[in-house]
Amino acid sequence: MSLEFVLYHCAQLGIALLLVQSLNVLWRAGLFSFGNHGFAAIGAYAAVIVLRLLVEGRSNWDLPHNGVRVAGHGVFLLSVIVGVLVAGLAGGLLGRLLRKLRDDYFAVATLVFAEIMQGIFSNWSYVGGPMGYEARYLFFANDKIEGLAYCGSFAALLTLLNALLYRGIAKAERWLAGGWVLAVESNEQAARATGIDVDRVRMGVLAVGAGIAGGAGAIVLHLNSMILPSDFSFANSLPVLVYVVLGGLRPRRCIVATIIVYIVYEFLKLRAGGLLGATVGAFVFQWRDVLLAAVLILAVVVPALVRRRLASVGARA
Amino acid sequence: MSYLVEQVLNGVSLGSIYGLIALGFAFVFGVLKLLNLAHSEVFAAAAYLAWAALGWLMSRSVGTPVMNVLLAAGVACVGAGLLAMLIERVAYRPLRSEPRIRTLLTAIGMSLLLQNLGIRFLSARTRGFAPVTLPVSPRVFAVMALLASLLVVLALLTGTKAGLRLRAVAEDPATSQLFGINPNRQVTLAFFIGGCLAGVAGLTWGLVYGTVNPQMGFHVGLKAFIIAVLGSIGRPTGTVLAGVALGIVESLAGAYLPSSVSSYRDPVTLSLLLAVMVWRPSGLLGARKTHRV
Numbered sequence: 333m334s335l336e337f338v339l340y341h342c343a344q345l346g347i348a349l350l351l352v353q354s355l356n357v358l359w360r361a362g363l364f365s366f367g368n369h370g371f372a373a374i375g376a377y378a379a380v381i382v383l384r385l386l387v388e389g390r391s392n393w394d395l396p397h398n399g400v401r402v403a404g405h406g407v408f409l410l411s412v413i414v415g416v417l418v419a420g421l422a423g424g425l426l427g428r429l430l431r432k433l434r435d436d437y438f439a440v441a442t443l444v445f446a447e448i449m450q451g452i453f454s455n456w457s458y459v460g461g462p463m464g465y466e467a468r469y470l471f472f473a474n475d476k477i478e479g480l481a482y483c484g485s486f487a488a489l490l491t492l493l494n495a496l497l498y499r500g501i502a503k504a505e506r507w508l509a510g511g512w513v514l515a516v517e518s519n520e521q522a523a524r525a526t527g528i529d530v531d532r533v534r535m536g537v538l539a540v541g542a543g544i545a546g547g548a549g550a551i552v553l554h555l556n557s558m559i560l561p562s563d564f565s566f567a568n569s570l571p572v573l574v575y576v577v578l579g580g581l582r583p584r585r586c587i588v589a590t591i592i593v594y595i596v597y598e599f600l601k602l603r604a605g606g607l608l609g610a611t612v613g614a615f616v617f618q619w620r621d622v623l624l625a626a627v628l629i630l631a632v633v634v635p636a637l638v639r640r641r642l643a644s645v646g647a648r649a
Numbered sequence: 650m651s652y653l654v655e656q657v658l659n660g661v662s663l664g665s666i667y668g669l670i671a672l673g674f675a676f677v678f679g680v681l682k683l684l685n686l687a688h689s690e691v692f693a694a695a696a697y698l699a700w701a702a703l704g705w706l707m708s709r710s711v712g713t714p715v716m717n718v719l720l721a722a723g724v725a726c727v728g729a730g731l732l733a734m735l736i737e738r739v740a741y742r743p744l745r746s747e748p749r750i751r752t753l754l755t756a757i758g759m760s761l762l763l764q765n766l767g768i769r770f771l772s773a774r775t776r777g778f779a780p781v782t783l784p785v786s787p788r789v790f791a792v793m794a795l796l797a798s799l800l801v802v803l804a805l806l807t808g809t810k811a812g813l814r815l816r817a818v819a820e821d822p823a824t825s826q827l828f829g830i831n832p833n834r835q836v837t838l839a840f841f842i843g844g845c846l847a848g849v850a851g852l853t854w855g856l857v858y859g860t861v862n863p864q865m866g867f868h869v870g871l872k873a874f875i876i877a878v879l880g881s882i883g884r885p886t887g888t889v890l891a892g893v894a895l896g897i898v899e900s901l902a903g904a905y906l907p908s909s910v911s912s913y914r915d916p917v918t919l920s921l922l923l924a925v926m927v928w929r930p931s932g933l934l935g936a937r938k939t940h941r942v
Contacts, residue, residue: 364750366757429927435749436684437878437930444871444923451916566867570761577754622769625762632751632758633743640743 339483343555345594346490347548351572352579352590353497354544359581361537362517364439367426368545368572370446373564374422375415375546376553377453380465382411383553384458412550419546420539427538431531446566454561464560467553486555497544498583513537570624577631656904657897662788662857664896665795668889669850670873671880672802673843675888678877680819680839683749686756687736689870690763691844695729695851696861697771700778703855707779714781718856726848733844734837742833760867767863775862778855787857794853795889798846802885805842815839868915875922878930895922 351368358365386407430441454462504510515523516533524530553559562568575593579586600616616623670692677685702724706717740755783790806812817825818835826832854869855861872895880891895918903914 364753433927433930436753437926439750439753440684440686440871440874441923441926444875444919444926447868447871448916448919448923451913451919455912455916567761567764573754573757619769621765622762625758625765628758629740629755629762632755633740636743636747636751640746 336479336483339480339487341594341598342487343483343490345591346487346494347552347555348572348575348590348594349494349587350490350497350548350551351545351569352575352586353494353501353583354541354548355572355576356579356581356583356586357501357544358537358541359576360517360583361513361534362520363427363534363537363541364435365442365538365541366439366566366569366573367442367444367446368541369564369566369569370442370449371419371423371542371545372549372552373446373449373453373561374542374549375419376549376559376564377456377459377465378418378546379411379415379550379553380459380467380559382414383407383465383467386410408554411554412547415550416543416547419549420543422546423542424535424539426542427535428531431534443566446564450561450564453564460559462561464558464563465553466558486551490551493547494587498587501583509533509536567621570621570628574624574628574631577628652904653901656900658788660897660900661893662791662896663900664893665791666850666854666857666892667869667873667876667896668795668892669798669846669853670870671876671888671892672798672885673846673850674874674877675880675885676802676843676846677839680815681741681836683741683752684756684874685733685736685741685840685843686753686870686874687740687759687763688733688843688847689866689873690760690767691729691733691736691866692847692851692854692870692873693767693861693863693866694732694763695725695844695848696855696865697767697776697851697863698728698848699725699852699855700776700861703781703852704779707781714783718781718783718852722849722852725852726845729848729851730841730844733840733847737837737840742836760870764863764867771863773863775860778859778861780859781856783856787853791853791857794849795893798849799885799889802842802846806885811838872918872922875919875926879922879925 351372354371355365355368358368426442426445430438433441453459459465505514512523512528512533513536515526515528516530520530523533549559549564552563571593575590576586578589578593597616597620600612670688673688673691674685677683677688699721703717703721706712706720707714711717712720736759740759741752744752744755785793804812806816814825814830815835815838817828817830818832822832825835851861854865873892876891876895877888879895880886880888898921899914899918902917903911906914
């Protein structure tokens with residue numbers, strides 16, 4: 333287990349945390365969206381379009397691996413910012429479009445939106461179509477410590493982003509707008525009666541959540557140097573759903589749940605250095621999606637059964 | 650002209666399958682006010698059951714092709730019905746008094762669980778249905794299956810005591826309980842019937858398109874769900890009409906759109922459905938009574 337491997341997984345964990353925080357922003361506001369993978373796809377493919385417009389076809393496309401390239405940094409930052417803005421705009425527009433829908437209907441509508449996005453990107457040849465897009469340039473490169481510097485940079489960047497986001501969201505809840513969001517979440521009719529523009533609040537929350545997911549998608553493109561349309565499928569959003577459900581929609585708990593589940597999964601995949609044997613590791617790796625789906629169901633059903641049991645015991649007492 | 654007629658007929662048979670799946674959605678929603686997103690995987694499981702049963706029967710030349718298809722339909726219906734009942738018992742009943750989002754989460758979890766179990770146990774590759782020669786073409790069979798299922802559902806709901814109990818629970822669960830009706834039992838029955846409808850849909854899909862794979866349910870199910878909304882949830886006739894209409898639109902779009910655009914058929918169809926969902930969330934025909942969406 334090399335340092336580069338650990339830093340790469342720290343970076344992947346950072347992406348997962350961004351997506352968890354994005355979903356948390358939406359769900360805590362009562363916007364139960366199942367279309368976050370669609371917003372991540374929009375961010376990623378917006379970044380692809382930036383790369384295609386600014387980098388491809390230029391004489392310095394194949395950057396030699398002998399130092400930091402400021403142009404690389406600039407294009408990276410621009411593509412991520414564009415990814416965030418485009419995804420945020422899409423989220424806001426979707427919020428406007430779905431302003432009359434609630435609960436199940438809203439959730440399914442966001443899922444349908446994400447599937448529409450995936451269908452478009454899978455067929456759009458400009459961004460690679462079904463074969464995906466390979467970003468053949470490096471954000472940062474050095475001959476001697478290439479992989480380490482690369483992974484380390486992303487790990488550091490994502491840690492910083494997640495920390496700032498967590499802090500920012502916690503502060504925002506104390507602002508006036510944050511109060512509006514909490515008011516809309518707890519009782520929409522009462523919020524409307526006090527003069528809060530509920531539709532605008534929902535649009536704003538969806539824009540923020542979508543923007544965060546879009547940023548995560550754009551960073552994934554640069555981290556992995558490649559994206560495929562299937563990377564943003566509904567099935568691939570299952571781990572994020574599990575993390576948020578296990579965390580019970582509380583931001584800190586979601587982050588802790590994400591870190592624990594991610595580390596446990598990767599640890600088991602590594603076969604725990606012989607502690608648990610290759611069989612367990614192979615089983616977890618092959619049955620990962622089945623196990624995650626089962627965990628999602630259990631994480632919702634078991635607490636409900638416990639609550640019902642406690643309520644019946646309390647009623648008898 | 651004949652090409653147009655053929656595409657319309659293709660659309661009607663596709664729409665019949667959508668209508669059958671959508672009927673299952675609408676049935677459960679009518680009783681429980683629950684969007685059973687795992688229904689699409691019940692449809693896929695039913696298709697596999699029909700594939701296995703028909704393959705076994707045809708390989709052993711047990712009976713005539715018609716008899717084999719009917720037996721396979723029986724296996725698919727009962728199997729899918731039992732699976733739907735199991736899903737209700739495990740994923741939905743414990744959450745009956747919980748916020749709806751939790752039920753939606755378990756529905757999604759169940760859908761992904763069944764999909765991935767299918768991939769693990771049956772592999773992701775597409776399997777071919779055993780070739781069957783029926784007195785009617787598969788497209789006509791699809792329409793007949795839809796009409797027969799619709800008649801059975803309407804007869805059940807309006808002409809039997811079981812249907813009366815189902816409608817009572819759908820109307821007012823608390824009051825129906827005061828009259829001695831067990832709501833849990835009615836809900837289980839609704840899921841079983843929804844599963845049977847998915848069973849017919851699965852067999853019909855296999856006969857019309859000749860293939861099955863574990864991931865076939867998701868997109869078809871998503872369209873069928875929106876069709877159930879489009880056709881005004883709770884109205885079987887509206888649901889069926891909406892399904893057939895979508896099938897025709899999709900078939901004509903695939904046939905007449907330029908090839909550069911025809912690959913976008915699915916996103917375009919989903920966009921149209923989303924637009925209707927946003928414009929008329931109570932359905933094109935309007936709901937029987939006002940309910941919040």
